[in-house]
Amino acid sequence: MDYLTGHSGFTLRRGEHLRNGFKRLAKAEGWSDAQRAEERKQFHRAVVQDLNQQYSKLDHYQELCQKLFDETPATVTQCKKLLTTKYVNIWDIVEEKYRYFDDFKTFRNYTKKGRLFDRQEAKALLLNVFLERMF
Structure with missing residues (x-):
């Protein structure tokens, strides 16, 4: 990098x-x-x-859906709908660790341990679909 x-x-x-x-x-x-x-x-x-620089919006969301859920929705809207069904740490995505949490409390505890990603930058990265209020 x-x-x-x-x-x-x-x-x-x-x-x-x-x-x-x-x-x-x-x-x-x-x-x-x-x-x-x-x-x-x-x-x-x-x-x-x-x-x-690596992805178009649809390609980006489809790849996330594929890697997280083994599904490839046809539209951005369908991808976002699927992606919002679970809790995902943005740093995990950036570092190519594709996992999710079903439970918000577990997700929050995991994320608070140095895994917070800047809100504005997450929006620019098209990862705002994963933004959650942590506190």
Whole structure:
């Protein structure tokens, strides 16, 4: 990913999740909390740009449906309807871990452990279908 590799020769380790790479980069760069927060925004934007270049809206939703539920609805509306039947962590999708939760409480507890994705960036990534009020 360009954002990570653009920092002083930093490389993502083989099989390393993007979030973990970002944490490792922040530690290596010695960022303050404020600096880390600002960099996290830029990181989320870069993730969104990379992924948005890969898919059309329908292709994007169909792939999510296929990978999560082994179904491929014909329209964006049908895809969204299917995708809203379960709780899905956005970072899991970004990191290509296709799983869902049936129970909101379990999903919330899982997500609150460092797996929150910026709301505005989720909308730009066409993942707003998964946005939930966590608190």
